Amino acid sequence: MRQRLKDGINGWAALCTMVAALLLAAGNAGEARAEYGDVVMNQSSEAAGMRPVVFPHWFHRVRYSCKVCHSDLGIKLEAGGTGIDMLKIIDGAYCGACHNGNVAWSVERCDLCHSGKPGTRTQVHQSAIQKPLAPAAASGAKK
Numbered sequence: 001m002r003q004r005l006k007d008g009i010n011g012w013a014a015l016c017t018m019v020a021a022l023l024l025a026a027g028n029a030g031e032a033r034a035e036y037g038d039v040v041m042n043q044s045s046e047a048a049g050m051r052p053v054v055f056p057h058w059f060h061r062v063r064y065s066c067k068v069c070h071s072d073l074g075i076k077l078e079a080g081g082t083g084i085d086m087l088k089i090i091d092g093a094y095c096g097a098c099h100n101g102n103v104a105w106s107v108e109r110c111d112l113c114h115s116g117k118p119g120t121r122t123q124v125h126q127s128a129i130q131k132p133l134a135p136a137a138a139s140g141a142k143k
């Protein structure tokens with residue numbers, strides 16, 4: 001029983017190592033990891049005194065089909081490609097189609113979107129390597 005348990009654990013450890021190796025390999029391939037990365041948007045935010053926006057792509061992708069955003073809402077398939085700004089959001093476009101206090105929490109929750117680490121440029125974040133989110137303690141996020 002004990003031995004079987006041990007074998008089981010060893011098998012599990014081997015599997016974990018394998019999965020980790022695969023993940024690393026995928027990460028090194030470049031393309032694959034970008035697909036899962038958060039999108040950081042900082043075309044206007046920091047220049048206007050706000051933290052960069054971190055858009056958790058995967059979080060949204062598991063909830064909506066690609067079409068909702070990339071066809072119906074006109075969001076481009078390129079980090080920073082859409083030219084999203086705050087006025088459009090308040091008018092109900094892009095993020096504002098859902099973050100209106102109805103489908104999801106409203107635009108008043110500034111810090112939930114403007115949560116990026118200062119200095120992070122617009123990009124698909126390779127989150128296994130860098131840290132797009134500002135440290136919670138330092139961000140002063142009001143919840």
Ligand code: HEC
Nearest residue numbers: 041042043044045048084085086095099107108109110113
């Ligand atoms: C649902 C997400 C979201 C919320 C909530 C939000 N913003 Fe933004 N905001 C964005 C995005 C996306 C941009 C464009 C990011 C970029 O490229 O810099 C932006 C840009 C900005 C800019 C840069 C100038 C401009 O007009 O684009 C300012 C200033 C700004 N937001 C202020 C605020 C303030 C103040 C609040 C709270 C009252 C807020 N935002 C809440 C997503 C959000």
Ligand code: HEC
Nearest residue numbers: 034039060061064065066069077078079080081082083124
């Ligand atoms: C809730 C909205 C939303 C959904 C759903 C969504 N996306 Fe996106 N996607 C975005 C936004 C926002 C950006 C960044 C656009 C910008 O910065 O102008 C983006 C960027 C991208 C990019 C370019 C950045 C990158 O990661 O290479 C690709 C590719 C992409 N999306 C693919 C998809 C696919 C495939 C699906 C469905 C499985 C999907 N998206 C679902 C909002 C969404």
Ligand code: HEC
Nearest residue numbers: 053054055056059064068094095097098103104105112113
């Ligand atoms: C198609 C609808 C839709 C669009 C478009 C959309 N969101 Fe969201 N978003 C949601 C929903 C639903 C939630 C979950 C809300 C909740 O948990 O109450 C969410 C949650 C979030 C969260 C919190 C994620 C977490 O870990 O809790 C962030 C940050 C966010 N959205 C940013 C954005 C930004 C920035 C944009 C525009 C670039 C955007 N969203 C566009 C529907 C949308």
